[in-house]
Amino acid sequence: MVESIARVRHIRVTPQKARRVVALIKGKQAQEALAILKFAPQSASEPIYKLVASAMANAQVKADRDGEYLDEQDLYVANAYVDEGTTLKRFRPRAQGRAFQIKKRTSHITVVLSTPEVAAATDGDSKKKASK
Numbered sequence: 001m002v003e004s005i006a007r008v009r010h011i012r013v014t015p016q017k018a019r020r021v022v023a024l025i026k027g028k029q030a031q032e033a034l035a036i037l038k039f040a041p042q043s044a045s046e047p048i049y050k051l052v053a054s055a056m057a058n059a060q061v062k063a064d065r066d067g068e069y070l071d072e073q074d075l076y077v078a079n080a081y082v083d084e085g086t087t088l089k090r091f092r093p094r095a096q097g098r099a100f101q102i103k104k105r106t107s108h109i110t111v112v113l114s115t116p117e118v119a120a121a122t123d124g125d126s127k128k129k130a131s132k
Contacts, residue, residue: 002059002062002063002066002068002070002075002114002115003059003078003112003113003114003115004055004056004058004059004062004112004113004114005055005058005110005111005112005113006051006052006054006055006058006110006111006113007051007108007109007110007111008047008050008051008108008109009085009108010085010086010106010108011047011085011106011107011108011109012104012106013043013044013047013106013107014105014107015082015083015084015085015105015107017042017043017044018044018048018082018107018109019082020042020044021037021040021042021044021045021048022048022080022081022082022109024036024037024040025037025048025052025077025080026077026079026080027076027077028076028077029073029075029076029077030052030055030056030072030075030076030077030113031072031073031075033052033077034049034052034053037049037052047109048109048111051109051111052077052111052113055111055112055113056072056075056113058113059072059075059113060072070115074115074116075113075114075115076113076114076115076116077111077112077113078112078113078114079110079111079112080109080110080111080112081109081110082107082108082109082110083107083108083109083110084105084106084107084108085105085106085107085108086106087103087104087105087106088103088104088105088106089101089102089103089104090102090103090104
């Protein structure tokens with residue numbers, strides 16, 4: 001019953017491109033997600049790979065702190081999403097003294113790993129509340 005979260009903020013990857021990569025790993029086992037990200041050709045796969053590895057390490061530390069046993073094979077990507085970060089606005093000189101704006105977008109990426117027991121426990125709580 002371990003759930004761990006890892007976030008990276010203000011990373012220089014556009015949210016649209018990062019969402020394509022995050023969609024590949026949603027709902028997958030954590031080890032499988034790392035294998036997918038390692039060989040994905042998109043440039044956003046490297047920071048997301050590091051993020052999933054960090055979430056796995058966070059889960060291990062959390063389990064050790066609570067005195068629980070954690071098998072890394074049990075972890076899966078419960079949720080992963082990309083939010084839009086700040087946009088850096090730059091200007092590029094163009095012909096006849098004009099200037100065009102260039103928007104350098106950033107992303108906030110969040111990955112939530114959990115074990116199957118956590119998902120089953122939260123589903124059971126919501127069913128109890130719905131029946132009342």
